[in-house]
Amino acid sequence: MTAQIGYRDRAALPRLGAAAPKGPVVLDTNVFVNALVGRGGAELKALLSNLPLSLVSGATIAELNWVGGRLDPAHPETEHVVAKYEAILAQIPPTKILVPNAAQWAEAGLLAGRAARAVAGRARSIRTAFDRIELINDAVTAIVATSAGATIVTQDSDFDLFMQLEPKLHVLFYG
């Protein structure tokens, strides 16, 4: 059954601007990263400007914090960049963070594995440990967002695979 699943053409995906979010909005990590550098398009900026309630996956919290540990402290601009990410994290209260329980961690692992199997052997596939970790983090976001009845806003095409495997998942793509 998963043999039919794969990365679809972007024209086939639900797009931010063309469709409205169903329920609350979960902002994926790339939304924060792109907004800070001014990428993402007018639709994303318009959504953010008028968004009354934002949710964030625990996986995104980890990825945003990763910046503080990853950047070279000796670089003259690191302090400025890390301060901006710390400012983002300060804007996210704990009640807006969707944290997976034990069963959801298991669901996420299974979903990521199914997605990887679906694209195995193709031009774009999950090959490295980095790919696996990235996919599991994304699957965590997909699982907790589905449980919350929320729509994920992202530019990450891995969520296209998850949508095909989990019909209850709502995603809007930008960029």
Place this chain on the structure above:
Amino acid sequence: MDPTPVAGRRKSRPPTRHARPALLPLQMAAATGLTAGAKTKHLNAKVTPALFEAAAKRAGSESPAVVIEAALAALATQDDLGPWLAEQWGALANVDPALLAEIGPELADDRSNRLS
């Protein structure tokens, strides 16, 4: 005038699949202590039936108390993260690209996961 008796409208019905999003703000309100303690604040308000029915559908209940509590929770748990992030748009646009590339694939040359 709405012909439906008040008592009839108050009859609860099973939650629909739309109920979950409406309940999420209640969960967040509870997490911040907003729903703890005695309910001593009395509210008396008139609204249009259409507004009430639309809110009741989202709340999964026709009980005015349930609907009002859900509506207040939705309002009370709103946040400014989205608008704040929009205000930060491009704040790091002039940072050294090599440094930004260390943050993640979104900002590196290898953007295999991006839609493009």
